[in-house]
Amino acid sequence: GFKLGKVCPYIEACDIVVGENTCDGKKKSYEILSGLLKDFYVIDLPQMKSDEGKKLLKQEYKKFMTKLEQISGKKITADSLKKGIEITNAKRNAVKRLATLRKANPVPISGLDALLVNQVFFYDDPVRFTESVNKLCDELEERIKNKVGVFPEHTKRLVISGCPMAVPNWKVPWIIETSGATIVGEESCVGERGTQWITEARDNTVDELLDAIVERYFQIDCAIFTPNPSRLEHIKSMVKELKADGVIHYGLQFCQPYIIESHTVENSLEADGIPTLRIETDYGQEDAGQLKTRIEAFVEMLGNK
């Protein structure tokens, strides 16, 4: 849609667009998108965490390296790759630091603002982004020390779990944070799912560094993997760490992997006594009123515990 409307400057300005075969919705829409772009490159991904899946992914990374070398005219060396890993790890560590500060009560930052940081993660220059987030964290630490929060101390604390929320999709967080609750963590592709793991680059050849990148990728508990039990553990540990009162599971219409997992997630969390609200929505505003009613009722129910 952004491409057809020419409203995304990044797509218009770039030399290459890269997609990866995660879910059916993405992989098949690339077939339509590729006809509209001058250079569209697809990275294939495995669906199971098997040894063969690892081999497939490593081979795909190697092919992609060659493609990057072609379009950039620069050779990827062990040193440049290691430098890239360090920059990306520093970026992930900065958002992990931010995630940790949200344990405080009262919360030093709203869920909506924290989401924006996690969204900008995908766009900004990585070094500049890391500096900005660390600067923000310094300020938040100051707030925590002075017991300054953006919401009162008794505000209900929620974790959002499920599908990514891309810019400018702030509908659900906005409704939650105007309904008597605050969001203390995002178990989502925009949030902890993509940022919690750093690449353990202990070794030094390109081949060994690629292995480390593959290893990191295989730790991600995205719903495109089957089965995907570690995601459940991660949601529960976030609830515990962040002292959350409940979970809102957010599913985007037609995003089958998360919508199908949502049943398992709800059953498992409720069995552990964690109140869970499962919502399925889209990018439109039509259901905002209905969502507000449901979310307010859920937050009120948490109050009666």
Next chain:
Amino acid sequence: GFKLGKVCPYIEACDIVVGENTCDGKKKSYEILSGLLKDFYVIDLPQMKSDEGKKLLKQEYKKFMTKLEQISGKKITADSLKKGIEITNAKRNAVKRLATLRKANPVPISGLDALLVNQVFFYDDPVRFTESVNKLCDELEERIKNKVGVFPEHTKRLVISGCPMAVPNWKVPWIIETSGATIVGEESCVGERGTQWITEARDNTVDELLDAIVERYFQIDCAIFTPNPSRLEHIKSMVKELKADGVIHYGLQFCQPYIIESHTVENSLEADGIPTLRIETDYGQEDAGQLKTRIEAFVEMLGNK
């Protein structure tokens, strides 16, 4: 659903249920189904027709062979595997023979009856099935010789393309064949997509035979592969061979791979002057009246060409 209602005797009677990671809908629903069955086994599949994808599939077949040996207590040898390939090829050749006889005008068999044969392909004992289909074909050849058809000669001829229609889903073919048209071919997983290719088992070791099975699998133009251009060619060649007047593209709700491909299919067929009607439906009967109106209008339009 069949499992929860205990209405499928095959599931209740079997020792093992095997699924394959085709689309998101299937792969994720297995996670729920596996908890309800005593032994559920998943075969992973590649998403792109790459060399790494072939390696992954071969490895998966090897693992599955071991699993089959465990539960059956029988060793799979080159001879037994070759025998199995021959039985399956004979079965595929029988339905290919049936497909060819539908070129005749008037058509010797209705699309609804031919679909039933293609549906039973998945259930019946393969040797008995092959015999039955060949006996049916003998009878149809007799009909063709005598110019006996199930519909008049001027009846509009359609190809159905898209998602599978499992037993007892006969809604759309029934509507089509009571609306002035007949179905002469199924470009579908229940139909030509799964049956048109035989396994070219020229060599003799288990390893070489597995390679042949992998090669055959990689010829299938299922929408789970990306990209999937050969499917378009196949639909067009079916239209030509079967002297069809048009195509109805059948999409099942939530089956993203075929629904997303349907745009490309419609554009490409219409560009070649092949009238195409794109429908999206489900297993319910609620839309039967609306579908009948649309299909009748489409068939009438074909008459005005």
